[in-house]
Amino acid sequence: MAFELPPSSAKRLDDLYKRLQDDVERFVGYPCTAEIDYRELFRFLEFPINNVGDPYKDGTLKLHTHDFEREVIDWFGRLLQAPENSFWGYVTNGGTEGNLYGLYLARELFPSGMTYYSEDTHYSVAKNLRVLNMQNIMINSQPSGELDYEDLRETIKINRHIPPIIFANIGTTMREGIDRIDRIREILDELAIPGFYIHCDAALAGMTLPFIDGAPEFDFSERVDSISISGHKFIGSPIPCGLVLADRNNVQRIARSIEYVGTLDTTITGSRNAFSPLILWYAIQRWGYDGFKERVASCLENAEYAVKKFLENGVEAWKNPHAITVVFPRPSDEIIERWQIAVQEEIGHLLVMPHVTRELIDEFVADYLNHPDTSSSAADS
């Protein structure tokens, strides 16, 4: 197995490594923790490991990490107050798969349902709905990014004969606005809707809100049906991954439908990454509930610091309560490029993840002020 890359190829990898080292220094625009260290786990990449199929049913293939995956799911189950013994979940390849899964379950329960989601919803959801062939209506958002409840109420009202499937954002992509599950349920109650489904896209905030006292609740105690959380965001993973948790009874409905092939094929993907459950397991060992709580508190303080810093310098920055996303007027292309800032129309944002220090914030704000956006119109679609 001794193999040495030809020098030109080896240089390609070295150059890539240097480029990443350089670019990660100013990585403040995306919700991914850059402070990661999983060296302890690299040895598991010596094996063709594969978590094929249901994590709760070990099959013939033994090169798996199902037991670690189950521990991770159980930890999240407790965090999200899932009723013991009646929930199910698996480690996904990321938010898209988790949301696709939740919507798939919803469609199987309510084949003629109508999906409602706000205009601030992540772009992948429209694609998911298209893939699943589900009818849907986009609802207005408030300036905070949160759902416009009046619009939701009025829209469901004229479609009362159609079971509603609510796609709730627990932290929207650009503004980290939180759709309130209690208010959504109030509307459903008020309109006497007999059957409905609520899926929570908690990609980022699923790992922050549960650690913040007094934050809006979105967990299974609020009787939501499924929740998707990303593993490569707040937790930090070099490989996109995530978790989806759902009511076990609903999952069994789709499991049955393909049992004739003799397999409990309950996940979207067949062959599944067995390395990312180890990453999540390791992170849980590393930080635990208390460690994550501390990290979240520190990010919140730093996010507030960033807002203050911007305001002191005359920049109208703001953030939602409980959010680590700081919104500010769209920066110049130079800043977007140098700091990898995601922008949408007239705004940009800073994600105050665990690796984003006050020094880095100071540096960013100074650079932002020194390179104002001079384009005639800041809006871009």
Next chain:
Amino acid sequence: MAFELPPSSAKRLDDLYKRLQDDVERFVGYPCTAEIDYRELFRFLEFPINNVGDPYKDGTLKLHTHDFEREVIDWFGRLLQAPENSFWGYVTNGGTEGNLYGLYLARELFPSGMTYYSEDTHYSVAKNLRVLNMQNIMINSQPSGELDYEDLRETIKINRHIPPIIFANIGTTMREGIDRIDRIREILDELAIPGFYIHCDAALAGMTLPFIDGAPEFDFSERVDSISISGHKFIGSPIPCGLVLADRNNVQRIARSIEYVGTLDTTITGSRNAFSPLILWYAIQRWGYDGFKERVASCLENAEYAVKKFLENGVEAWKNPHAITVVFPRPSDEIIERWQIAVQEEIGHLLVMPHVTRELIDEFVADYLNHPDTSSSAADS
């Protein structure tokens, strides 16, 4: 970042490592190469890398390996005779995603199409069709696992008004039977079908047939529309991955449909693994066309050796031409368990991957003979 796992957790990982070391020794039942060494790449797991979005359009996020991904796709494009400049592809999370993608494109082109696939098709395809809400008909297979062309002809014939979507198996899961694209096209021509779509699931054989002289052709020169190949099978990867290649024009149809969100979101998953493209790139550097050709030839010889060995011992084993899958009567549960043998009804199979030596084959056959299946009926559904 200095962190040491508590001893009990460290032991868990050590135990897992030992278990995998042990189980990989007799890993002959699944189509995954166990002979892998990607140590050179581990350092890239220090970064939150992410190949979000279209591999051909670098976005704001810089921590990606899009250039390596493009090289991998181009290599496969040449291998599969894709017309330069008019094909497109991306590195997926595995076969399921590649097949889902091909079927998704097919459905967007032919929303009222009918999908035909053989009964030997991988179980995930029925799930894909369900997810995509596509009408479909299962076609009989021949004993070799190959599609029953007569049944296909007769079935399309009575549905000539519906555009056919052919899901072709380039190597079925249990018997590695190959659906012949030339024969399928003959049927479509004969019935004067004006519009159709052909997707090839070439999970395993997509990396063997192109290296075998005189093997059935399934590539873009045969005018198929999309091809999915697994990266963790013949190539060998510790993380499930794959490639999907498709006609660029068809992909642009779905890209357009979500352009209003301002992103060229052409892939099924949003955030995407940026490590697996490095793995595939490295494997291509390591083996190259000639190296893979040699490996395939050696596996074929060893597979023939395995059949001979079984036959010499009175076991009715067989394999398809050009196949590295050796089929034999279902073994006892003890053998299934010890050697991780996938079984279906009355058969089991051996996958003669690059790490499966003649010594290992001898050992398996001896063990198989020593532990015959004593259950009253070998059939199990």
